[in-house]
Amino acid sequence: MSFPRVVVAVTGARLASAAYHVFASKKTWYLDLSGNRVRNLQGMLQRHNLYDQGQGQEEEDSSSDSETGFEEMDTEPRQPIDQYEGFALYKEAMTHTVKVNQSNSNKHQSETTEIISDDFGLAAIARRIHSINLHRTPLSASHLQQSHNQLAQSPFYQKIIKEEQERAAKTEKLRLEEIAKASKKDSFPKLSPNAEEIVDNAFGRGPDPVVKGFNVDMTRADIRTLLPGTWLNDEIINFYGQMLMERSQRNPRGEYPKIHFFNTFFYSTLQKSGYNSIKRWSKKFDIFALDMVIIPVHLGMHWCCSVINFRDKRIEYYDSLHGNNEELFRHYRDYLEKESLDKKKVPFNLEGWTNYCPKEVPGQLNGFDCGVFTCMYAEYRSRNAEFDFSQKQMPYIRRRMVYEILEKRLQFD
Numbered sequence: 001m002s003f004p005r006v007v008v009a010v011t012g013a014r015l016a017s018a019a020y021h022v023f024a025s026k027k028t029w030y031l032d033l034s035g036n037r038v039r040n041l042q043g044m045l046q047r048h049n050l051y052d053q054g055q056g057q058e059e060e061d062s063s064s065d066s067e068t069g070f071e072e073m074d075t076e077p078r079q080p081i082d083q084y085e086g087f088a089l090y091k092e093a094m095t096h097t098v099k100v101n102q103s104n105s106n107k108h109q110s111e112t113t114e115i116i117s118d119d120f121g122l123a124a125i126a127r128r129i130h131s132i133n134l135h136r137t138p139l140s141a142s143h144l145q146q147s148h149n150q151l152a153q154s155p156f157y158q159k160i161i162k163e164e165q166e167r168a169a170k171t172e173k174l175r176l177e178e179i180a181k182a183s184k185k186d187s188f189p190k191l192s193p194n195a196e197e198i199v200d201n202a203f204g205r206g207p208d209p210v211v212k213g214f215n216v217d218m219t220r221a222d223i224r225t226l227l228p229g230t231w232l233n234d235e236i237i238n239f240y241g242q243m244l245m246e247r248s249q250r251n252p253r254g255e256y257p258k259i260h261f262f263n264t265f266f267y268s269t270l271q272k273s274g275y276n277s278i279k280r281w282s283k284k285f286d287i288f289a290l291d292m293v294i295i296p297v298h299l300g301m302h303w304c305c306s307v308i309n310f311r312d313k314r315i316e317y318y319d320s321l322h323g324n325n326e327e328l329f330r331h332y333r334d335y336l337e338k339e340s341l342d343k344k345k346v347p348f349n350l351e352g353w354t355n356y357c358p359k360e361v362p363g364q365l366n367g368f369d370c371g372v373f374t375c376m377y378a379e380y381r382s383r384n385a386e387f388d389f390s391q392k393q394m395p396y397i398r399r400r401m402v403y404e405i406l407e408k409r410l411q412f413d
Contacts, residue, residue, distance in 0.1 A: 185412070187388050188396055191403060199402045203227060213408050214242040223405070225371075226398045232303065232371025234264045237296050239405055240375050244294070244382045247413050256383050257291035257311070267297045267306065270331055275338040287339060294378045297328065303370040305377035308332060309356075316356045316381070320364040320373035329355045365391045372397055383412060 191199070202210050202223045209217035222235045241261035248256045262281065269277050287293055293308040297317075306328060307316040315332050317325050333350060340348030364373055369391065376389050376397065389397065404410050 188393055188400075189411070191399060195403045196399075198406060199399050202402055202406055211406050211408065214239060216242075218405065223402055226402050228395055228398060229368055231368055232375070234298075236401075236405070237303070237371060237375060238263045240401065241294065241296065241378060243404065243408065243410055244378060247410055248382065250413075258289070259382050260285060260287060260290055260293050261378070261382075262293065262295045264296045264298055266295050267328070267331070270335060271327070275335055275342075278335075279339070279342055282339065282343070286343065288344065292381065294382060296374055296378065297325075303374040305374045305381075306332070307381055308336070313353045314356045315353065318358070318361055318374075318377040318381075320362065320370050320377075322359045322361070322363055324357050326355075362387050362390050364394075369394045372401070375401065379410070379412075385412075 202220065204220075206220065208219040208221075210220055210223055211218045216235060216239055218235065218239060222233060225231060225233045225236055241263065245259060245261045248259045260282075266278060266281065287308075288310065291309075291311045293310075295306045295308070297304040297306050302321065304320070304323075304325070305318045306325075307314075307318075309316055315329055317328060319325070333353070336350065337348045340346060361377070362373065364370055372394055377387070380387055380389075400411060
């Protein structure tokens with residue numbers, strides 16, 4: 001004795017269509033949920049304009065109505081299938097099934113149902129299923145509720161819901177990114193003819209200093225380290241860091257993060273001589289009240305940038321050669337603990353803090369631009385901007401840095 005197996009195909013964002021696929025003595029019929037019987041799956045799809053030639057064709061069953069035990073059902077008006085939301089997802093969800101195993105022992109039915117859907121239209125699905133009159137016997141309220149509950153609990157249903165949510169999140173992210181791109185300033189605006197002339201004059205011969213600021217007299221020799229193919233010196237990096245701090249302090253309304261920029265000797269001193277050698281460096285301010293502390297790192301022949309990010313509980317390390325520095329992470333964790341005990345008289349809670357050393361950051365393609373990359377890492381992090389520079393912009397950025405230093409004002413200010 002064979003038992004019927006019922007297969008229901010359910011659509012995307014809202015129920016677009018469904019079909020009962022009934023097997024009885026290997027005879028196949030299809031009933032759509034508006035109550036219309038069709039000869040086979042191809043016919044059902046053609047009725048809804050969903051059939052692609054050459055795909056999923058099934059052999060037409062030549063059995064008569066009397067052999068199947070089903071009578072022709074009346075045709076009801078149907079909403080066109082392409083007017084339902086989620087129509088585009090129909091084909092990927094159409095093969096999901098509902099299996100109903102029936103037992104005739106003492107006319108007792110035991111049902112094992114796995115109802116699959118791919119969106120939130122549970123009520124709509126339940127109403128459509130309730131409208132079907134298989135064997136002229138309406139679904140009971142308990143069976144309807146059971147089907148509704150099982151549909152909501154189906155693992156595949158949950159999977160599709162998650163995929164839909166992820167797809168929606170990606171779409172929203174792309175939308176916001178497009179809005180941001182359209183509204184953001186040009187990161188690399190062309191220098192004016194006057195600015196170009198000022199930069200050229202600073203590279204040439206003339207009196208020193210070319211600029212004074214932050215208790216530093218900047219000489220032409222210092223400025224010339226920004227010529228193409230040269231290494232930046234400490235004076236340029238420290239002067240640039242002071243400009244970053246000044247910008248943050250001039251914008252107290254929160255437009256930029258609250259930062260402190262330690263000079264180029266901080267890390268090497270901490271590394272060689274320990275906390276006691278640098279604990280006085282923060283006697284005039286509270287590092288724990290900041291959003292981040294930016295620290296340039298000199299590794300003998302290479303510059304990198306590090307950040308103690310209090311807002312995100314993260315120690316960050318940016319290397320234009322994409323290296324790592326586990327020693328630095330250890331030194332900074334030790335520094336935070338000792339600084340808290342020294343200044344706050346309480347232990348520092350490092351729970352939740354992570355080390356961050358991304359490899360997808362902009363990287364240098366030569367042996368002399370590491371200092372410029374370090375300044376750019378610091379500048380972008382000091383305003384929470386995403387890195388959008390590369391090796392290609394280095395000649396331009398060098399000249400722009402000269403102009404910014406001479407004017408003592410950053411482009412983004």
